[in-house]
Amino acid sequence: MTATTSQAPIGIFDSGVGGLSVLAALREAMPAEDFVYVADSGNAPYGDQEPEFIEARAFAVFEFLLKMGARAVVIACNTATAVAVHRLRAAFAVPIVAMEPAIKPAVAMSRSRVVGVLATSRTLESPAVAQLCRVYGAGARILLQPCPGLVERIEAGDLEGESTRSLLRRYITPLLAEGADTLVLGCTHYPFLTPQIRAIAGPEVQVIEPSAAVARQLKRLMAENSDAAESGARGRVQFFTSGRTDAVQAVITALWRQPVDVQRLPCSGGESGAAESKA
Numbered sequence: 425m426t427a428t429t430s431q432a433p434i435g436i437f438d439s440g441v442g443g444l445s446v447l448a449a450l451r452e453a454m455p456a457e458d459f460v461y462v463a464d465s466g467n468a469p470y471g472d473q474e475p476e477f478i479e480a481r482a483f484a485v486f487e488f489l490l491k492m493g494a495r496a497v498v499i500a501c502n503t504a505t506a507v508a509v510h511r512l513r514a515a516f517a518v519p520i521v522a523m524e525p526a527i528k529p530a531v532a533m534s535r536s537r538v539v540g541v542l543a544t545s546r547t548l549e550s551p552a553v554a555q556l557c558r559v560y561g562a563g564a565r566i567l568l569q570p571c572p573g574l575v576e577r578i579e580a581g582d583l584e585g586e587s588t589r590s591l592l593r594r595y596i597t598p599l600l601a602e603g604a605d606t607l608v609l610g611c612t613h614y615p616f617l618t619p620q621i622r623a624i625a626g627p628e629v630q631v632i633e634p635s636a637a638v639a640r641q642l643k644r645l646m647a648e649n650s651d652a653a654e655s656g657a658r659g660r661v662q663f664f665t666s667g668r669t670d671a672v673q674a675v676i677t678a679l680w681r682q683p684v685d686v687q688r689l690p691c692s693g694g695e696s697g698a699a700e701s702k703a
């Protein structure tokens with residue numbers, strides 16, 4: 425076994441804790457890597473915000489991750505990707521891996537040819553999703569279902585409560601009534617609700633999300649650049665947030681299933697950021 429040769433971490437960010445579903449897949453695929461995770465929870469949900477705001481947050485977080493020495497960045501947020509990925513790629517030379525709703529594999533897997541896509545309003549309104557539907561949706565009906573309110577439930581750590589379940593029923597039942605046999609989780613927060621979604625959708629419905637594919641893509645990219653960490657040791661993860669650090673730390677600890685230390689994100693912006701830094 426060799427010691428870690430690539431010391432610089434990989435940056436990963438989301439509007440909040442949703443990107444942990446992606447981070448879990450990255451850690452499994454690349455256990456020796458160090459990661460810096462930013463949960464921009466003080467500014468979540470992005471899905472209800474104006475594109476200019478989302479883009480400004482994405483730029484601020486990117487700059488922070490680069491200051492932390494990130495040698496690649498994963499945008500673990502469909503909404504930030506849909507709104508800002510082109511400008512981010514144009515502005516930063518660092519390798520970027522981004523998310524998009526898994527419409528292509530869903531259409532390929534669907535037998536009923538009806539696919540439901542659960543995501544934020546901002547993602548579903550984006551030209552990127554229109555393009556995915558155009559390119560991969562031939563011969564299928566793709567039902568785009570915005571899910572306002574769900575991200576907030578997950579940010580609050582409420583996976584099991586009645587308000588979370590009733591939102592899920594409200595969003596999923598009409599898709600099933602239309603004949604959807606495949607559901608795409610087009611927001612990185614939603615995989616934390618997979619058991620609850622399966623309970624509503626039933627065993628015949630496939631539920632897909634792309635975190636494993638994103639991890640494969642990052643691994644391939646690092647290998648191509650001969651830039652993968654080589655180590656027998658497990659890499660470490662540092663967590664930062666623009667939300668209330670104590671509250672976010674409690675939610676991350678629950679979702680990550682181990683105690684974590686969450687630090688204050690210097691570029692927090694937003695009301696809760698301002699409130700906490702004044703306190």
Ligand code: DGL
Binds near residue numbers: 438442500547613
């Ligand atoms: N996890 C983000 C995504 O994948 C959630 C967006 C939000 O904050 O509304 O889209």
